[in-house]
Amino acid sequence: MAAIPDIVEFLQQYPPFTELDPATVEWLGKVVEVEFHPAGEIIFSKGVQPVEFLRVIRSGAVEVVNDGRVLDLMGPGEMFGHASMLSGLPTGFEARAAEDTLTYRIPAEAASQVLAGPRGLRYMTRLLLEDRHHLRSGPSPEVVRDQLREPVRAAIRAAPIICEPGTSVREAASQMTAAGAGALIVDLGATVGIVTDSDLRSRVVAGGLSADSPVSAVMTAPAFTVPGERPGSEVLLDMLDRGFRHFPVTSATGRVIGIVEDVDLVAIESRSSFYLRRAIARASTADELVETSSKLRPAVISMTRGGMTALDVMSVFSVVADALTRRALDLAVAQAGEPPTRFTWLALGSQARREALPSSDLDSAIAWFGDGDDDKQSIRQYFGLIATSATDILVRCGFRPDEHRASASDPLFVRSLSSWQQEARSFLDDPTQAKALVLVSVLVDSRPVWGVETETLIAETFRLAPAYPRFLRLLAQFALSHKPPVGFFRGLAIDVSGEGRSRLDLKSGAVAPITDLARWAGMTAGVTCASTTARLSAGAEHGTLTAADALTLQDAFELVCQLRLDHQVGQLEAGVEPDDIIELGELSPLIRSYLKEAFRAVASVQRRIASDLAWPV
Amino acid sequence: MKRPLILRSPTSPVTAEYARAEVAVGRTPWRDARYCVVDLELSGLDPRSDEIISFAAVPIDSGRVITGDALYGLCRPTRQLPEESTLVHGIRTVDLADAPPLDVAIQPLIAAMTGRVMVAHVAWVERSFLSRALERQGARLREPVIDTYELGQLLAFERQQPIASRALDELARSLRLPVHRQHHALGDALTTAQVFIALATHLDEFTPETVQSLARAKQRAWWHWG
Numbered sequence: 001m002a003a004i005p006d007i008v009e010f011l012q013q014y015p016p017f018t019e020l021d022p023a024t025v026e027w028l029g030k031v032v033e034v035e036f037h038p039a040g041e042i043i044f045s046k047g048v049q050p051v052e053f054l055r056v057i058r059s060g061a062v063e064v065v066n067d068g069r070v071l072d073l074m075g076p077g078e079m080f081g082h083a084s085m086l087s088g089l090p091t092g093f094e095a096r097a098a099e100d101t102l103t104y105r106i107p108a109e110a111a112s113q114v115l116a117g118p119r120g121l122r123y124m125t126r127l128l129l130e131d132r133h134h135l136r137s138g139p140s141p142e143v144v145r146d147q148l149r150e151p152v153r154a155a156i157r158a159a160p161i162i163c164e165p166g167t168s169v170r171e172a173a174s175q176m177t178a179a180g181a182g183a184l185i186v187d188l189g190a191t192v193g194i195v196t197d198s199d200l201r202s203r204v205v206a207g208g209l210s211a212d213s214p215v216s217a218v219m220t221a222p223a224f225t226v227p228g229e230r231p232g233s234e235v236l237l238d239m240l241d242r243g244f245r246h247f248p249v250t251s252a253t254g255r256v257i258g259i260v261e262d263v264d265l266v267a268i269e270s271r272s273s274f275y276l277r278r279a280i281a282r283a284s285t286a287d288e289l290v291e292t293s294s295k296l297r298p299a300v301i302s303m304t305r306g307g308m309t310a311l312d313v314m315s316v317f318s319v320v321a322d323a324l325t326r327r328a329l330d331l332a333v334a335q336a337g338e339p340p341t342r343f344t345w346l347a348l349g350s351q352a353r354r355e356a357l358p359s360s361d362l363d364s365a366i367a368w369f370g371d372g373d374d375d376k377q378s379i380r381q382y383f384g385l386i387a388t389s390a391t392d393i394l395v396r397c398g399f400r401p402d403e404h405r406a407s408a409s410d411p412l413f414v415r416s417l418s419s420w421q422q423e424a425r426s427f428l429d430d431p432t433q434a435k436a437l438v439l440v441s442v443l444v445d446s447r448p449v450w451g452v453e454t455e456t457l458i459a460e461t462f463r464l465a466p467a468y469p470r471f472l473r474l475l476a477q478f479a480l481s482h483k484p485p486v487g488f489f490r491g492l493a494i495d496v497s498g499e500g501r502s503r504l505d506l507k508s509g510a511v512a513p514i515t516d517l518a519r520w521a522g523m524t525a526g527v528t529c530a531s532t533t534a535r536l537s538a539g540a541e542h543g544t545l546t547a548a549d550a551l552t553l554q555d556a557f558e559l560v561c562q563l564r565l566d567h568q569v570g571q572l573e574a575g576v577e578p579d580d581i582i583e584l585g586e587l588s589p590l591i592r593s594y595l596k597e598a599f600r601a602v603a604s605v606q607r608r609i610a611s612d613l614a615w616p617v
Numbered sequence: 618m619k620r621p622l623i624l625r626s627p628t629s630p631v632t633a634e635y636a637r638a639e640v641a642v643g644r645t646p647w648r649d650a651r652y653c654v655v656d657l658e659l660s661g662l663d664p665r666s667d668e669i670i671s672f673a674a675v676p677i678d679s680g681r682v683i684t685g686d687a688l689y690g691l692c693r694p695t696r697q698l699p700e701e702s703t704l705v706h707g708i709r710t711v712d713l714a715d716a717p718p719l720d721v722a723i724q725p726l727i728a729a730m731t732g733r734v735m736v737a738h739v740a741w742v743e744r745s746f747l748s749r750a751l752e753r754q755g756a757r758l759r760e761p762v763i764d765t766y767e768l769g770q771l772l773a774f775e776r777q778q779p780i781a782s783r784a785l786d787e788l789a790r791s792l793r794l795p796v797h798r799q800h801h802a803l804g805d806a807l808t809t810a811q812v813f814i815a816l817a818t819h820l821d822e823f824t825p826e827t828v829q830s831l832a833r834a835k836q837r838a839w840w841h842w843g
Contacts (some may be wrong), residue, residue, distance in 0.1 A: 034682035036814040
């Protein structure tokens with residue numbers, strides 16, 4: 001007997017059945033039994049032995065309840081019971097009909113054959129987070145993405161050309177040409193030097209140096225090398241940061257095994273960010289800088305459409321934002337004249353974490369060097385001027401001014417370094433001061449982008465955090481207070497209080513709960529300013545988070561960032577100013593279900609942490 | 618066609634088994650009984666002159682619709698279908714040219730109904746057409762028969778709500794249940810099956826329901842009137 005077509009067609013609209021071939025769904029359709037649960041009926045209770053059925057809601061609604069709290073409200077097309085069914089563990093929650101509900105019950109035996117297969121089981125978590133074609137249309141970006149995630153040594157195309165320091169430039173050039181290489185290595189014994197195409201052009205051809213000169217006269221030494229095990233994406237960032245296009249790659253023993261070029265690592269599209277950075281560094285007036293910055297948004301579109309992941313696009317975007325900030329500061333200082341004392345411009349927030357996107361505000365602060373000058377009018381005046389003119393330029397470059405939050409144009413954020421450090425230490429001692437925890441979050445996410453960069457700065461003060469358990473406890477509580485929506489229902493995002501909204505702010509509703517947790521987890525491990533991903537890894541290494549929870553949060557973070565980026569790129573293409581507000585009704589059911597899975601994962605990690613720390617949430 | 622007063626003995630082993638099989642007794646709690654939800658598409662509504670052209674049966678066990686065992690079939694009519702009936706169900710005379718005649722086509726339906734309590738929406742239609750079809754095979758329609766339309770009326774009385782419409786789709790929607798392909802025997806049978814388990818569950822909240830009490834829904838509704 002065949003399955004009833006209406007049932008098969010219904011299932012095919014929802015994941016994971018969308019992933020299965022039609023014959024498999026048809027086969028599942030044959031084992032479907034329809035159940036009716038009147039409102040209030042408990043479909044299964046918490047802690048029962050493995051449920052033997054997977055259930056898909058056909059109509060009505062089902063609440064997921066744990067210890068009397070509604071964790072989620074599920075609607076048509078959503079599935080429950082699968083976790084217990086697949087894991088064989090008792091149910092972790094109670095499922096209760098919130099309305100009169102019809103469910104399709106599928107026996108575990110049949111369901112697990114399909115869902116435990118490579119296409120089914122992991123749909124809930126990693127597989128689809130990584131499988132990005134679903135999130136965007138356009139060509140599949142496999143190649144670029146894989147290269148960036150692999151160790152950089154995989155990008156090496158040929159053995160390096162190595163020569164002695166005494167080799168003539170002529171000889172070196174002919175070897176490079178013969179091998180079609182863009183650079184060669186000069187063996188200096190303990191270190192290596194590097195000679196690139198552009199060195200030959202600028203120093204020999206344009207610089208008037210003789211072709212008979214030794215390569216040691218044109219090389220860069222010691223060259224910055226990278227270990228072959230580092231992921232390509234990190235090496236790419238280093239290249240962007242340092243402005244180099246070639247890196248010698250070393251083996252575990254320190255031997256140079258090849259040279260990677262930027263073109264080996266990035267798609268054609270993102271190479272534009274190198275040229276962009278070069279153009280930014282050359283801009284000699286504010287107008288030129290503004291003109292150059294207009295290429296940043298098109299670069300974001302092409303990087304995204306070219307298949308770079310959201311995390312990589314955010315890194316590149318942040319590096320370019322840094323470059324623009326530096327140049328804006330150069331121009332502001334040139335205009336205002338010599339500073340009365342050395343100072344540092346700090347990027348705050350997402351830019352500091354290298355997680356900025358076109359919608360991000362560029363929050364900033366100034367720290368100057370010098371004691372007891374905080375009240376000196378002339379100093380305040382000078383830095384006020386710098387802050388105003390740099391911020392003006394950045395706003396003209398398309399960054400959002402933010403009157404409500406941290407910015408160097410607010411006098412509160414312009415202070416001497418010692419005053420900043422003093423304040424940071426006082427937060428460690430007494431985290432109950434007014435706004436202490438908010439300010440800590442601002443100050444930990446700070447990174448110098450202009451001026452003095454090497455000395456101990458503000459964020460570093462918090463390296464001492466592990467010695468302040470009371471501080472960390474309050475910070476954890478603060479981090480757990482931002483809760484993601486518990487779910488979506490009939491086009492509304494339901495928050496913990498049960499209220500529904502048709503719009504969702506991805507930044508405050510989805511990203512912030514994860515970045516807050518990561519900041520805390522990082523600080524327990526003594527990590528200060530770092531990316532959310534790095535903080536989570538550090539938290540796991542330190543034992544604050546389980547490895548599984550860290551991975552879950554990293555996946556969820558990557559997913560919500562991808563949604564933000566896709567949303568903003570869509571807006572940029574439509575000529576609309578980018579923001580983080582999405583209309584839930586416009587999301588496809590598939591994307592809605594991914595997002596919901598991410599929220600559920602974050603909420604469950606939050607609950608676990610809260611219960612580890614023995615707080616009621 | 619003249620109705621026989623005295624039945625011949627059953628004409629096929631399937632029919633014989635249908636006539637003989639044990640069906641849940643009246644006092645069986647409703648969930649413990651086995652049901653067969655039946656829907657027919659017809660050439661018209663007069664059992665004396667019109668014919669069954671398609672049928673569907675959906676079994677219910679332990680209060681659950683066993684969709685994988687659903688049955689759907691077509692019957693070749695002896696006369697041209699009236700145009701107005703084609704307008705309702707979309708089936709034309711030519712579509713049925715290759716279908717078996719009623720007596721043959723109906724065998725799987727009789728097998729599906731064997732040992733089960735019949736459920737239908739506005740059941741007098743299914744009752745009268747199937748009685749005739751069964752009598753031609755030497756068997757009587759087994760009782761009781763449960764009518765979801767009457768169950769809907771009874772629930773409306775219990776809840777002191779206005780009387781429900783006769784239309785299956787309206788009843789399903791008022792219960793917030795999906796409406797499947799309308800005027801298609803299989804779609805209507807599935808909708809009816811879902812309506813049945815929902816109504817029986819709700820009525821059971823007022824007083825425990827048995828096969829007998831559900832079958833007497835009409836009398837109970839009248840009693841409410843009285």
